[in-house]
Amino acid sequence: MSDNPNFDMKPTYVTDEVLEGLKKLPTATVYNAVRYFGSTLCVCEGLQNFTPGQKMAARAKTLRFLPHRADLKTDTPQGENAPEYVAMGKCGPGDVLVADLQGRTQDCVAGDVKLLQLKMNKADGVVIDGAIRDLDVLRDEEYGLTVYATARSLHGGPSVAPAEEDIQIQCGGALVRPGDVMVGEDDGVIVVPSW
DSSP states (O other): OOOOOOOOOSOOOOOOOHHHHHHHHHHHHHHHHHHTTTOOOOOOTTTTTTSOOOOOEEEEEEEEEOOHHHHHHSOOOOOSSSSSHHHHHHHHEEEEEEEEEEEEEEOOOOOOOHHHEEEEETTOEEEEEEEEEOOOOOOTTHHHHHHHEEEEEEOOSSSSEEEEEEOOOOEEEEEEOOTTTEETTTEEEEEOOOO
């Protein structure tokens, strides 16, 4: 960890220029640098790249899902104001949607229909601590998204519901805050704090 007393850990906006620089580096090198500066739990464990050969470095837009319960639905905005649609709407070039499903591998909350919003917004991709589906459509229709998830599933009726967006979440056991950078390649994906 850095012993520099002037090291500032306040979150900052990560520019597109920095993102492009991170894409040029091996993810393992970025991982070593992140660990050096004290972020030891930065690997999103159990997630795999479902778009082999694509490298990603993008700002995190976060979304948390929680188990279904009647009061959650009454306390959470629905329709176009639902947290998942708000979060997807905030994603643009240089951004990636990061969703916390607590690693539920049968729960799929993203497929071709929902991810069409990310394609239209020209977002870089999606990182899901849960399942993904419709990968063939994403490839055939050239969505252009880099996709990380824990599994593939055809299960479209998840046991979780979108609860909150733009908050700190976990993804594969790593803390992800809005604006952090998700860096990944075929070996996996890590979180680079935005400080």
